[in-house]
Amino acid sequence: MTDFATLDIAGPIATLTMNRPDARNAMSLPLLDAMHAILDDLPSGPHVLVITGAGKSFCAGMDLKSVLGDENAPPKLLHNIAKLTTRLRNLPAVVVAKVNGAAIGGGCGLACAADVVLSHADAKLGFPEVDLGVCPAVVAPLLVRKIGAGPARNILLRGGLMSGTRAHEVCIVDELADDRDGLDTLCDSVAERLAAGGANAIAATKRLLTEIDGSGDGALAAKGADLSASVLATPEARERLSAMFRG
Amino acid sequence: MIARERIGTIERLVLSRPERRNALTPAMLDDLATHLENAADAHAVLLLGEGKAFCAGFDLDLCVGEGGDDNLRALLAGLSRCIVAMRALPCPVVLGVQGAAIAGGCALLGGGDIVIASPDAKLGYPVTRLGISPAVSAPFLRAIPDGQGRRLMLDPGLIDGRRAHETGLVHELSNEPAAHAMELTERLTAKPPHALAATKRWLNELAPADAQRGLDTSLSLVGNAESHERLASALKKT
Numbered sequence: 001m002t003d004f005a006t007l008d009i010a011g012p013i014a015t016l017t018m019n020r021p022d023a024r025n026a027m028s029l030p031l032l033d034a035m036h037a038i039l040d041d042l043p044s045g046p047h048v049l050v051i052t053g054a055g056k057s058f059c060a061g062m063d064l065k066s067v068l069g070d071e072n073a074p075p076k077l078l079h080n081i082a083k084l085t086t087r088l089r090n091l092p093a094v095v096v097a098k099v100n101g102a103a104i105g106g107g108c109g110l111a112c113a114a115d116v117v118l119s120h121a122d123a124k125l126g127f128p129e130v131d132l133g134v135c136p137a138v139v140a141p142l143l144v145r146k147i148g149a150g151p152a153r154n155i156l157l158r159g160g161l162m163s164g165t166r167a168h169e170v171c172i173v174d175e176l177a178d179d180r181d182g183l184d185t186l187c188d189s190v191a192e193r194l195a196a197g198g199a200n201a202i203a204a205t206k207r208l209l210t211e212i213d214g215s216g217d218g219a220l221a222a223k224g225a226d227l228s229a230s231v232l233a234t235p236e237a238r239e240r241l242s243a244m245f246r247g
Numbered sequence: 248m249i250a251r252e253r254i255g256t257i258e259r260l261v262l263s264r265p266e267r268r269n270a271l272t273p274a275m276l277d278d279l280a281t282h283l284e285n286a287a288d289a290h291a292v293l294l295l296g297e298g299k300a301f302c303a304g305f306d307l308d309l310c311v312g313e314g315g316d317d318n319l320r321a322l323l324a325g326l327s328r329c330i331v332a333m334r335a336l337p338c339p340v341v342l343g344v345q346g347a348a349i350a351g352g353c354a355l356l357g358g359g360d361i362v363i364a365s366p367d368a369k370l371g372y373p374v375t376r377l378g379i380s381p382a383v384s385a386p387f388l389r390a391i392p393d394g395q396g397r398r399l400m401l402d403p404g405l406i407d408g409r410r411a412h413e414t415g416l417v418h419e420l421s422n423e424p425a426a427h428a429m430e431l432t433e434r435l436t437a438k439p440p441h442a443l444a445a446t447k448r449w450l451n452e453l454a455p456a457d458a459q460r461g462l463d464t465s466l467s468l469v470g471n472a473e474s475h476e477r478l479a480s481a482l483k484k485t
Contacts, residue, residue: 150390
């Protein structure tokens, strides 16, 4: 069996790679379980955690296709994603999302849960939930915190996808490389810069920021998961999604 | 003075008093609020201003002399009602803003979900120098970072569309904001209404706005000597 997520440690920098490239690293339950298992056993040494995706995509979001036939699966998946994002906020390590390619829906939300988001000009990011008849409720609190309530409203109600360049303009992406190769160089240098900080200073600062914005409390994310699940269960949403996967 | 048209499933509302840069009267705000409150069945709402300016704010001529205080109160209450109605609609509200969006005109932006403006638009709340508090729109300015909101409310200087875009008050720049806003509104009608409604409701919940508190603060200053004096002298100059 393949590992759906892997961890590499190089001194103070750990890299967690979502490893389901044939499914654009879509978040299925096994992939989420693998990520949670890695976080459970994360050694205390590294104080920078880079999250990225194997292959061409960062993460295509929640694996909607796998849950379409099973009514009980969406709430489970959504709560699992909500927990994952909350866990990242509560980690003492500074989390860097290295958005190597498509970061869609929950995948883009996962990036927004990171402390620093890096990407490249040609990456595709965004929240097409409203186009699919579903509601980006788990990711909305993360996006509101990251870029502000007004800009988040604009992006979530518009739906669709945007380029890495545009995502950088609206501040979803903090630093942008010209292309995929450039992102490796950028990420190495940012991770090294972050790693140069003291582990205690980083942990204390991050803890304070998380306390101030309330993002370490899973209640809001869990409420979002319930809301998202309830919209997914409506006939309108199910019809639209079935049609999409048939097409 | 509000032109209303239903284009397919789009409710298109236009401030239509171009000879006065769409300066707001109590009757205009009453009409606008009523149209907004009745647009719950629309798939998307578009709000525009006719002519060179989106909206120059309250018609201050109505706010001096006999009945001036009552008019100012009605304007503040009407403005608040419009902003609340935009937020309460289940469908997205898109604004196209050209030229000036000043004071009450800028406050209308707070109710919109998506604001498209021209780069050289002029925005802001230059009302404290009239002894008026822009507090009525403060609860809705939480959409932009606190520091920017404070500056905009307390400093009577105006910012241009470019700066408003940087702060998040404006979401997209266009040299043809009205046409561009219409185009976007049409695109929004391709998206399922239930998903838009659920998402908007959740966003409202994530950034709650106490409209009444803001309105009460603005109302509490109406009728004091400072604003009487300043309004009268401002209108004499023009």
